[in-house]
Amino acid sequence: MSHDETATMARAGADTSAPAEPIIRRTLHDELLERLRQMIVDGDMTPGEKVPEKELCARFGVSRTPLREALKVLANEGLVTLTPNRGAMIAGLTLEDLEEAFPVMGALEALSGEMACANITDAEIARIKQLHEQMMAHYEARELRRYFRTNQKIHEMILTAARNRTLSSLYRSLEGRIRQARYLANMSTSRWTQAVREHERMIAALEARDGAALAQILKSHLANKFETVKDALEASKNT
Amino acid sequence: MSHDETATMARAGADTSAPAEPIIRRTLHDELLERLRQMIVDGDMTPGEKVPEKELCARFGVSRTPLREALKVLANEGLVTLTPNRGAMIAGLTLEDLEEAFPVMGALEALSGEMACANITDAEIARIKQLHEQMMAHYEARELRRYFRTNQKIHEMILTAARNRTLSSLYRSLEGRIRQARYLANMSTSRWTQAVREHERMIAALEARDGAALAQILKSHLANKFETVKDALEASKNT
DNA sequence: ATATTGAATTATGAATTCATTATACATGTC
DNA sequence: GACATGTATAATGAATTCATAATTCAATAT
Known part of the structure; x- marks a missing residue:
């Protein structure tokens, strides 16, 4: 090691005060x-x-x-x-589990909408509108799989805009449990159309930053989803 | 063994079809x-x-x-x-954690009130009224500790009356985290009085089975609690 | 032939062991 | 004397081992 190291430490070597980035180590x-x-x-x-x-x-x-x-x-x-x-x-999802989970999710989703309206940026709204257009295209093309993924992204973004990690984590946990049910296949055309309409109203409420309205829409949107999931569950019971 | 055992199985021996109660073994x-x-x-x-x-x-x-x-x-x-x-x-509880947790708890507590009104029995209401009387006595005697415990029992009972285990478990989890903060000592007399008033309105709404009203009261009751906890946290920061 | 009991096998819950990493302390250098 | 480097100690994460409980299967009795 050179003898003048301490005097010239900040010269050539890495800047020790700004330690690159911490190595993420996971267990x-x-x-x-x-x-x-x-x-x-x-x-x-x-x-x-x-x-x-x-x-x-x-x-x-x-x-x-x-x-x-x-x-x-x-x-x-x-x-x-x-x-x-x-x-x-x-763990399997019983009908009782669903009937319990959905009101709770409804409350959380409504809160998410309210808080999102209070905190969302214009850029985020623009991004969500963009996703919405994409989703509509998937709807027109009857691409259920892609529709669903874009749909999920939109809800994710609203959740993110609420700026509440506690809320996010609770919601995701419940949402994850539902997703097991594989309810996608069972979505009827009429329900799908209804869901799309609700999404259009959601966007409008979001642009107007009308928290109460958005909360209401999200809540009923979720009720719609509940019916779909319930159908799927009952159908799978009969197999 | 006697030769006629199968024919008379239910006579003297233990009734194998109703196996007493399963031994609860925990890990x-x-x-x-x-x-x-x-x-x-x-x-x-x-x-x-x-x-x-x-x-x-x-x-x-x-x-x-x-x-x-x-x-x-x-x-x-x-x-x-x-x-x-x-x-x-x-884990310590930062102010940000609290500010995140409380709106979520508010939503859950409101839901709990609504569902409780829809499902609670007369007997449960009677029991809650009884607890309420006890709690009032503790308030008069300025026995903060006992007041708090009875208070908690009342909220527990409302949660139970909502008949939703998912809701219960999420709420308890959040509630537990708050309880760490040891906010009890910091409750001012005026806040205490306010809390008691809110409790009286709660009981009235519960008796009338007015879900919307109870939800509203619980929500603002929680906001009051939030202030108390926040004060305690800020006070402990300065020590 | 069927059902029930008992032995063998398998898998789980918990303890122990091993290797790696962090912390504390001492020694040396500037 | 202050700082850095090297070493020793302690504690953690993960693997392995051990004991116990459950499942499977065969043998026997009804």
Whole structure:
């Protein structure tokens, strides 16, 4: 090392006062948690299915410890049920669960709309309108899958505009549980049309920054969604 | 065994079709989870404090595995923060956290009131009125501690009357985090009086089963509570 | 042939062990 | 004397091991 290092430290070497960016280090269980949650929510593992501890360990190349830690957290979130000495199962969604979850989601979604109107920027509104146009195109083309993804993005953005992480995290947690139900296929044309109309009213309320109106629309929009999910659930019961 | 056992099975032996009551067996981590949560919420461990894994293991007489499983869940709930290789700390409640949590709690509490009015039985109303009388007595006697406990019971009962476990669990989770703040001592007399008045209006709305009114009262009641908690937090910051 | 009991197998819950990382302290250099 | 570097200690994350409970399957009795 050169003898004049301290005197010239700030000259050539990296600026130690602005430490690049902290290396993000994650623990295994945290990584697993995210992946498993994604798998369940995306339907890679269907409700009622046992969670094969051993297989998953092999698949992810980890030992049982972090996997089981992740499972405990998922159980706490309600995505899996954990029976002592009998391991983990993917939690199924009963009709009662749905009937409980939806009013709560309604309240949260309404709040999200209200707060979004109070905090959203013009740029964000523009971006949402843009997504809305995209979504309408998917509707015209009857591309259910893409419609759904864009739809979800819009709701995500409204949630983000509410600027409330507590709200976001609670809502996402509930939303994730619903998504398991795979209700997409069951959406009738009339419901779809209705949903699109509601979305148009949403955009209008958002532009006017009319929180109360947006809250109301979101609430009824969710009721519509509830019917779709309920149909799908009852249909799957009969298989 | 007697030869006529199958024919007379229900006679003398235990009735196998109604198996008494299932033995409730809990896992260690589940037990720990509950205890730790209680300890944190009750303030036995103050925010910022490190969680001494080793010591707790000794205290509860368990190994680190179930303890750490419980800590992961608590971290997910937001009660502790878990930094890789640096262990667990009791999560502190910043002012921002509070400002985020309260609107959400408001929405949930309002929903709770609405649903309670739709589902509550006369017996439950009677019980709540009884608790209310008790609480008023504690108010007159200026017994803050007892007042608070009875108060909490009343809110618990309303939540129960809403008949929605999803709602209950979300609300309790938020409520628990707030309770860390130890805002009790800071309640001014005027606020206390105000709170009592609000409670009287609550009871009236509940008896009339006026969901909208109760929702509104609960919401503003919570806003009042928010101010108290905020004061306490700011006061503790200055120490 | 069917049902029930008991042994073998499998898998889970918990403890222990191992390796890695952070913290505390001491020594050396400027 | 202050700061940095190196070393020792302690604690954490993850793997492995161990014990116990559940499931499976075969054998026996009805």
